[in-house]
Amino acid sequence: MEPPSDAPEHCPGTQSESAGKVSACQGCPNQSICSSGATRAPDPGVHLVRNRLSSVKHKILVLSGKGGVGKSTFTSLLARALAAQDTERNVGVLDIDVCGPSQPRVMGVVGEQVHMSGSGWSPVYVDENIAVMSIGFLLKGPEEAVIWRGPKKNQMIRQFLSDVDWGELEYLIIDTPPGTSDEHLAAATYLQGVNLDGAIVVTTPQEVALLDVRKEIDFCRKMKIPILGVVENMTAFVCPKCHTPSNIFPPNTGGAAKMAEEKSIRLLGRLPLDPRVARSCDEGLNPLTEFPDSPVVGAMEAVVRDLIASLPSSDAGAGDGDSMDTS
Amino acid sequence: MSMLSGVKHIILVLSGKGGVGKSTVSTQLALAMKEAGFKVGLLDVDLCGPSVPYLLQLEGKDVHQCPEGWVPVYADPDQRLAVMSIGFLLKDRDDSVVWRGPKKNAIIKQFLSDVYWQDIDFLIIDTPPGTSDEHITVMENLKDLPCDGALLVTTSQAVSVEDCMKELSFCKKANIPVLGVLENLSGFVCPVCSECTNIFSSGGGKSLADLTNVPFLGRLPIDPSLGECGEKGKSCISVNPNSPAAKVFQDLVQTISEKSKVSSVPAQ
Numbered sequence: 235m236e237p238p239s240d241a242p243e244h245c246p247g248t249q250s251e252s253a254g255k256v257s258a259c260q261g262c263p264n265q266s267i268c269s270s271g272a273t274r275a276p277d278p279g280v281h282l283v284r285n286r287l288s289s290v291k292h293k294i295l296v297l298s299g300k301g302g303v304g305k306s307t308f309t310s311l312l313a314r315a316l317a318a319q320d321t322e323r324n325v326g327v328l329d330i331d332v333c334g335p336s337q338p339r340v341m342g343v344v345g346e347q348v349h350m351s352g353s354g355w356s357p358v359y360v361d362e363n364i365a366v367m368s369i370g371f372l373l374k375g376p377e378e379a380v381i382w383r384g385p386k387k388n389q390m391i392r393q394f395l396s397d398v399d400w401g402e403l404e405y406l407i408i409d410t411p412p413g414t415s416d417e418h419l420a421a422a423t424y425l426q427g428v429n430l431d432g433a434i435v436v437t438t439p440q441e442v443a444l445l446d447v448r449k450e451i452d453f454c455r456k457m458k459i460p461i462l463g464v465v466e467n468m469t470a471f472v473c474p475k476c477h478t479p480s481n482i483f484p485p486n487t488g489g490a491a492k493m494a495e496e497k498s499i500r501l502l503g504r505l506p507l508d509p510r511v512a513r514s515c516d517e518g519l520n521p522l523t524e525f526p527d528s529p530v531v532g533a534m535e536a537v538v539r540d541l542i543a544s545l546p547s548s549d550a551g552a553g554d555g556d557s558m559d560t561s
Numbered sequence: 562m563s564m565l566s567g568v569k570h571i572i573l574v575l576s577g578k579g580g581v582g583k584s585t586v587s588t589q590l591a592l593a594m595k596e597a598g599f600k601v602g603l604l605d606v607d608l609c610g611p612s613v614p615y616l617l618q619l620e621g622k623d624v625h626q627c628p629e630g631w632v633p634v635y636a637d638p639d640q641r642l643a644v645m646s647i648g649f650l651l652k653d654r655d656d657s658v659v660w661r662g663p664k665k666n667a668i669i670k671q672f673l674s675d676v677y678w679q680d681i682d683f684l685i686i687d688t689p690p691g692t693s694d695e696h697i698t699v700m701e702n703l704k705d706l707p708c709d710g711a712l713l714v715t716t717s718q719a720v721s722v723e724d725c726m727k728e729l730s731f732c733k734k735a736n737i738p739v740l741g742v743l744e745n746l747s748g749f750v751c752p753v754c755s756e757c758t759n760i761f762s763s764g765g766g767k768s769l770a771d772l773t774n775v776p777f778l779g780r781l782p783i784d785p786s787l788g789e790c791g792e793k794g795k796s797c798i799s800v801n802p803n804s805p806a807a808k809v810f811q812d813l814v815q816t817i818s819e820k821s822k823v824s825s826v827p828a829q
Contacts, residue, residue, distance in 0.1 A: 241663060299610050299657075301579005301690045306720070333691035334577050334724040379577075379692045379727040381734065384662030387693065412579040412690060413609035414657045415665065442788070443580070446610035449657040456659060476754035484785055509760045516719040516762065 240264075248273040277423065282396035284427040286354075290326070290403040292545055293425060295433040295459065299446030301412035303438045304467035306336035307515050308505070309409040311530075312434075313341075314522050315538045316405050317364045326357065326403045328394055329368035330421060331411035332380050332387045338370035342518025346371055354399035367398050384416035391420040412446070414453040422457040431545050432460035434502065437493070438468045439485035444493050451497050462544060463502035465537060466490035471507040472529075482507060500544070503537035505530050564630060565673065565706055567680040568602065570821045573699070573711040573737065577724025579690035581716045582745035584612035585787060587687035590712075592796035593810045595642045597818065599682040602633065604672055605646035606699060607689035608658050608665050614648035616791045624649045630677040636794055645676050662694035669698045683817075690724070692731040700735040709821055710738035712778070716746045717765030729773050740817070741776035742766050743809070749783040757782075778816065779809035 244258035253259070254269025267273060287293065296309045309327060317325045329337035338344045338358075346358040348371045357365035369380060369390065382390075400406065411417050433454055437447040447464075454461050466489060470479040487493075494501040511521040511530045522531055565571075574587045584605070591603040605613040614620045614634075622634040624645070633643035647658060647668065660668075678684065689695055711732050715725040725742070732739050744766025748759045760783065770777035781787075782805050790800045798807045798814075 243667065301610075302581055302716075302721075303579075333693050334579075334727065336720045336724075339720050339723060376723040377726040377730050379730040379734070381692045381697065381731055383694050383697060414659045415609055416661050416694075419659065419661060438580075440788075442584070442612050442615055445612070445615055445654065448655040449610065452655055452657040453659055456657065471749060471758075471760060473751040473754060473756055474758060475756040476751060478751060478753040480749070480752060482749060482760070482783055482785065507760060509758055509762075512718065512761060 279392040279396060279424055280427050283392065283424040286396045286398070286400075287406070287425075287428045290400060290406045290428075292404060293406045293408065293428060293430045294462065295408045295410060295421065295425075295430065296436060297410050297418070297433045297450050297454070298412060298436040298443075299414065299448070299450035299453075300437065300443040303436050303443055303447075304505070305412075305436050306331075306340050306409050307511075308434070308436050308465060308467060309407050310337065310340040310515065311522065311534050312538065312541075313364055313405070313407050314520050315534050317361060318522060319538070321363060323404045324363045324365070324400075324402060326398075326400045326406040327364065327366045328398070328406060328408045329366070329370070330391050330394060330408060330417050332369050332382065332390055332417065334411060335368040335370035337366050337368040337409055339518060340515045341366050342520075344370070344376070344518065348372060351399065354397045355393075356399055365400060365403075367394055387416050388420040391417060392424055395421075395424050414449060418453065419457075422459060430459065432462040434462050434541070435464045435499075436467055437464060437490050438483045439466055439481065439489035440483040441487045443483070444487060444490070448493065448497070451499070461499050462541060463500035464490050464494045465502050466504040468507040469504040471509075474509075500540075502540050503533050505533045505537075564676060564678065565684070568678055568684045569682050569707065570817075571684045571686065571703060571706055571708045572740065572817065573686050573688065573708070574714060575688050575696070575711045575728050575732070576690060576714045576721075577692065577726070577728040578715065578721040579610075581714050581721055582781070583690075583714050584616055584687050585791065586712070586714050586743060586745065586781075587685050588613060588616045588791045589787065589796055589806075589810055590813060591642055591644075591683075591685050592791065592794070593798050593814050594683055594685075594817070595637070596796050596799055597814050599818075600641050600680065602643045602645070602678045602681045602684040603636075603687065604676070604684060605644070605648070605687045606669050606672065606695050607687060608647045608660065608668065608695065610689065611646045611648035613644060613646045613687055616788065617644060617794060618792045619644060620648065620654060622649055627677060630675040631671075633676055633678065643678055643681065645672055665694050666698040669695060670702060673699075673702045683821075692727055696731065696735075700737060703737075708737060709817070710740040712740050713742045713775075714745055715742060715766050715769060717744055717759070717762040719765065721761075722765045722769045725769055726773070729775070739775045740820070741778040742770040743778045743813075744780045746783050747780045776816075778813055781806050781809055 636642040
């Protein structure tokens with residue numbers, strides 16, 4: 235894969251046959267490790283992650299090339315909707331946005347602490363059947379910045395994937411930062427051995443977001459991550475006074491529907507922009523129960539139904555009880 | 562860093578959160594500064610999601626090599642707005658840049674050392690969200706340069722304000738002065754009934770500025786026409802001089818030019 239952070243400019247790559255043996259390797263602190271061949275052995279973390287996540291039935295990544303399109307909001311809505319359908323179903327949310335963790339806020343568990351036990355880190359419970367893990371729980375306050383370069387972020391993500399004691403989970407939903415870099419590569423690398431169900435790609439309708447989202451789709455294809463579908467967020471805003479819909483983020487190039495068609499992926503649904511939902515996420519409340527009349531709730535139900543139906547049902551028992559629509 | 566020796570002032574546009582309008586603010590500020598008579602450079606260091614080429618309708622333009630280094634792409638015939646972005650180096654606009662930190666750092670260093678900006682008054686650096694490799698590298702490479710400070714962009718939502726607090730902590734640790742906080746996407750005026758709805762709430766940027774003792778630079782409403790100005794290569798000041806956004810950018814140009822005490826040289 236990629237060289238260490240202090241590698242020389244012409245590093246052949248740690249996985250290369252010539253790692254540690256070419257002239258560029260002279261003086262690199264990693265040279266002896268590379269030439270020993272240890273770097274070409276599989277990362278021991280992959281094995282640890284596989285063991286830990288063997289008790290998790292479905293693993294879903296929530297991705298988007300673009301920031302601020304609603305990855306974290308969608309992740310929380312998906313977790314809450316899945317958990318509400320069946321109280322026996324355990325859902326986990328893992329936030330691997332190291333520099334800007336939003337899950338503690340949108341799930342309403344700001345300031346909670348993570349405890350260590352013999353079996354690993356205990357996640358924070360939002361509800362009896364929703365557990366959350368985020369770096370936000372490890373910081374002193376919201377103002378504390380995590381100023382880390384890639385390798386340290388990768389290490390943290392590996393720990394999140396291998397050391398959190400989730401117990402038996404039916405769904406683990408992984409919220410990611412924007413981009414196609416260290417965090418994404420770390421997640422893709424460590425999840426390759428755990429039959430990841432796939433990724434849901436979130437976008438908003440305007441071209442400047444779609445531009446980055448197409449890059450994320452390219453990333454998924456390069457990394458062989460199956461794409462479960464696209465969700466378009468903030469589709470239209472309905473004026474609360476005169477009920478006129480406005481395109482705040484105009485779909486000037488056809489929006490997510492056109493992109494999904496071009497890239498031959500499914501459009502799982504479109505979520506309208508409802509300020510009440512935005513506000514309740516900011517306050518850490520559950521919009522699904524706070525505003526059951528919101529158009530977002532109905533749209534979300536359709537997305538969840540579609541998603542469950544499309545998940546690979548190779549594992550026995552997966553998908554049973556999916557008709558229990560409680561809301 | 563001899564290539565930056567002709568650059569008089571450097572401004573960073575930062576935000577902890579993505580999608581709050583860093584690139585829109587960067588391009589509008591660059592256009593507004595250019596129209597005010599300055600020579601401006603705009604450097605996009607968001608490698609995984611470069612937005613500047615699209616926002617300025619410069620997609621497909623190429624970066625050329627000259628004896629001095631890389632020639633940036635000029636957004637105007639007078640060559641008063643020079644732009645550099647990884648977007649110009651990609652074969653296809655859908656290509657992803659799947660790079661870990663070290664490779665990202667190397668290209669950012671090249672952007673800072675190999676681009677032939679020539680004599681420009683302001684270099685505006687648009688950044689990706691977060692406080693990681695890109696930010697550390699920019700900060701390390703700007704150590705001995707005339708960095709005027711950082712402009713923080715946020716929406717009013719608690720999730721965004723929280724990430725901006727992290728970014729402010731970063732600036733403090735990195736000794737980067739903060740020019741102020743700009744609140745974006747602050748309210749939407751219905752085109753039919755003129756009712757203003759604070760979709761992403763309102764006032765968060767102001768309270769962040771008050772809480773952290775940094776100047777508050779203004780509030781930009783949700784205005785889909787702002788993007789259209791950039792596409793035409795114009796600032797909102799010249800397209801809609803009476804819009805609230807134009808007022809914010811006018812004030813911003815004035816604040817920045819006063820702070821940096823450069824008088825604009827009229828375009829020849």
